[in-house]
Amino acid sequence: MDGKAAPRATGPTQTRLERGRGALGPALELVHTGRAPTRAVLTAELGVTRATAGAVAAELAALGLIRVDARPAAAAGTHGRPSHRLDVAEQGPVALAAQVHADGYRAALVGLGGRIVATSPGCDIIDPDPAQVLGAVVAAGARLLRETGRRCIGAGLAVPSSVAEPEGTALNALHVAWPVGAPVREIFARQVRAAGLGGPAFAGNDVNLAALAEHRHGAGRGARDLLCVATGHRGVGGALVLDGRLHTGSSGLALEVGHLTVNPEGRPCHCGSRGCLDVEADPLALLTAAGREPGPEPSLLDQARALLRAEYAQPRVRAAAGELIDRLGLGLAGLVNILNPDRIILGGLHRELLAADPERLRAVVAERSLWSRNSGGVPIMPCTLDHNSLVGAAELAWQPVLDDPLTALAPPTD
CATH class of the missing domain: 3.30.420.40 (ATPase, nucleotide binding domain)
Structure with missing residues (x-):
């Protein structure tokens, strides 16, 4: 299709649409998150008739939100007419x-x-x-x-x-x-x-917001109770998706994981405590532990990433990374004990630490977590979206x- 809006539905199609108007939002979300790649899947997921699903898809196309391919190619070895393919509109809002x-x-x-x-x-x-x-x-x-x-x-x-x-x-x-x-x-x-x-x-x-994006479009897709922990340019943050919805607490302040104490004798934290994850497992902590003086540019995150990627074989860099992995693992284990997530995803520098020594991080979490010892471990995965x-x-x-x-x-x- 050329990106132009489809004609609005009329006649019998319009009647079906009126019956299915309440399905427009759920249908759009299914296409948006990739869970309804075809009209047949959309019909099944919504629990409506094929005609109603067709009317809903046509209305979403008329709004310029999705694209309906009425003539998709059949996969090799399949029989019958393939279902209409659904995708988001390439030139949409x-x-x-x-x-x-x-x-x-x-x-x-x-x-x-x-x-x-x-x-x-x-x-x-x-x-x-x-x-x-x-x-x-x-x-x-x-x-x-x-x-x-x-x-x-x-x-x-x-x-x-x-x-x-x-x-x-x-x-x-x-x-x-x-x-x-x-x-x-x-x-x-x-x-x-x-x-x-x-x-x-x-x-x-x-x-x-990174956790929300990963749950809908990235490494968290399909998880019911998703824990996300990440360090970006400074500090450490956490987020939790419970039963498919972002959990922010009673006033938006839930999951301040950066202020979990993981080293009681550690660095002073901005919050007034000492040894918080926020200052024990962020890019500045890695550079400091590796004996590197942070430069004014590029960003601290990019400096820490470059150090891991280019110089991980050096003993002091490897030891510094191991120190951060152990601190991060302690924090994750405590969160697993409290929250019992079915998946953990790591972003920012933590994604790089996981790639550097995945077995060490998983071993620390398993050793310190009751649920991991009894269930074989919580999957720990890297975030997959750029700019999540x-x-x-x-x-x-x-x-x-x-x-x-x-x-x-x-x-x-x-």
Whole structure:
């Protein structure tokens, strides 16, 4: 198809659509997450008739959200007419995704299916005034929208801080030197409106959003209770998906795993304690343990990655990596004992540590975890999505569309 919207359904098809209108959101989510690659699968997953599933798919195509291939090629050795294939529309609307971290910020346009359509060049300067940073990242996103000509359905922001709900305030953005309690969602929404972009604006913790993206589109797909632990540019974060939904606690502050004590005699932590995972297993901790003086560029994360990839064979680097793996394993084991997840995924530098010595990390977790000893171990896997926090930020903006496509995409009224 050429990306143009299909004709809207009429007649008997319209009648079937009225009966299946409540299925539009669930159907879109199934296509969005790759769980309904064909109309036959969509019919079975929704529990509706084939005609109703066809009407629902046609309406989603008319909205410019999905693409229906009515003439797919049959696989070799199969019999009968193949089912219509379903996919997200290649030229459909997008969400503006923004991420701020200790070493800069980036904007991207993300379509359905978690597909990154365009990204802005990363910036490595962070102003202590959140309004300056968020204004700059929204401006970068607005340029991408002008260049691509895409429709924007909303905007999402990932920040390296817990985001308190319902206020949308960043309570501990320590590594970007923002004031405690900065109203990041309000500032971001104001900048989005000032740029003339469509749709609502959202904000969330970067690791929470990474976990959401991985659960829908990456290494966490299919897990029921998913634990994600990651270290990006500074610090360590965690997130939990329970029964398919992101768990944020009563006020958005759940899973502050960075402040688990894993070395009582360890480094002082920003929180006032000592030996927290936040300072014992992040990129700065690796560089320090390996005897390397961090440089001003590239980012600390990139410096730590390069060290592991290029110099892991050196005894001091290997010993430093082993030290971090052991600290990380202690933290993961404690979380396994409390949360009993069915899968653990690791992001940022932790993904590199897992690749460097997977058996050591799994052995530490198994030795210290009651459930791992009794059940053979929890699968520990690397995150698979590039820019997963950006994709997760976009998921926040896409959620109203997934909930109710017709209402979310309706033209604004005066």
